[in-house]
Amino acid sequence: MTARPANAHQARLLRLLRDGGPNSRAQLGDQVDLSRSKLAVEVDRLLETGLVVADGLAASRGGRRSHNVRLNPELRFLGVDIGATSVDVAVTNAELEILGHINQPMDVREGPVAVFEQVLSMAAKLRASGLAEGFDGAGIGVPGPVRFPEGVPVAPPIMPGWDGFPVREALSQELGCPVMVDNDVNLMALGEQHAGVARTQHDFLVVKIGTGIGCGIVVGGEVYRGTTGSAGDIGHIQAVPEGRPCACGNRGCLEAHFSGAALARDATEAAQQGQSAELANRLAANGGLSAADVAAAAAAGDATALDLIREGGRSTGQVIAGLVSFFNPGLVVIGGGVTGLGHNLLAAIRTQVYRQSLPLATGNLPIVLGELGPTAGVIGAARLISDHLFSPA
Secondary structure, X not given: OOOOOOOHHHHHHHHHHHHHOOEEHHHHHHHOOOOHHHHHHHHHHHHHHOOEEEEEEOOOOOXXXXXXXXXXXXXXXXXXXXXXXXXXXXXXXXXXXXXXEEEEEOOHHHOHHHHHHHHHHHHHHHHHXXXXXXXOEEEEEEOOOEEXXXXXXXXXXXXXXXXXXXXXXXXXXXXXXXXXXXXXXXXXXXXHHHHOOOOOOOOEEEEEEOOOEEEEEEEOOEEOOOOOOOOOOHHHXXXXXXXXXXXXXXXXXXXXXXXXXXXXXXXXXXXXXXOOHHHHHHHHHHOOOOHHHHHHHHHOOOHHHHHHHHHHHHHHHHXXXXXXXXXXOOOEEEEOHHHHHOHHHHHHHHHHHHHHOOHHHHOOOOEEEOOXXXXXXXXXXXXXXXXXXXXXX
């Protein structure tokens, strides 16, 4: 994809077609502040670039029928969501519909070279399946702070070997297309905003609880990244004074007390100390415990597993309550791998937030689980690169 919109009007039209699908010129005219003649000029220019194609006649609205237009159905975006223990890679069309999706286990601690070899192999598989001849752009999410303008991770606590690695530049060379890089939870927020539970919201938070904990902040419909790209790093807000040591070097961080890794650690300790026969049996059978084991034990009625989930929910809710009091969002979305803990976790978070924050902030505040699961990140990654490409050059 070499063409880019020439002005803000064309960019607005491209995003309307991305988010709303094929549309008639008349319907587009209802959504943009352009005269009919100016709209016709801008649509015709987009048709000339090949970004937009004609799509037949629209339904009659009285008088002469308008023509439909749509984004070029040949456009392809690659969405990559790198987690701490797995990676998701997907191909989407220009309307961000997933055409193919692969998930594989992966350890981010193996470093960027090994991880990107795996990512490129997965992308090649999707290409070989006939879904794409090539990619017009790629969005990449990584589980750590990113200096957004350069697409470079900066001192990520759970990603040894990634500090300063030129992710955007390296992958752009390998894939032969423009690449944008962001923190994975920002992409989850974009995904839920585009196709999930936050579709109608302009000011909301997405809290991702996985191996680590992060928060995507959306203000006025746009992701807020802060001055240097580190906004939303709530996993390293202190939840327990002088608490457990954290990978970041501090003590008592939320992430050190409740995350996928912390939950597995605490469940293992409980099993070894004889506090839970259910967890002990799972530990003996599997040689280790995960958040999924705690969820299964809780579903079986295990009191210790339920206590671990509730305690983690209270700690997380305490931090979220502070964010709610400060930001006053219209929605809080809980996502990430640990959401397999389900409504026990959600209930504990809600109770703490509603108890601790002011009624004016929580009176109409939904706190819900994300709708998209593991596809939120790859849809958000495709949205990220499309936002870039559907902006004036």
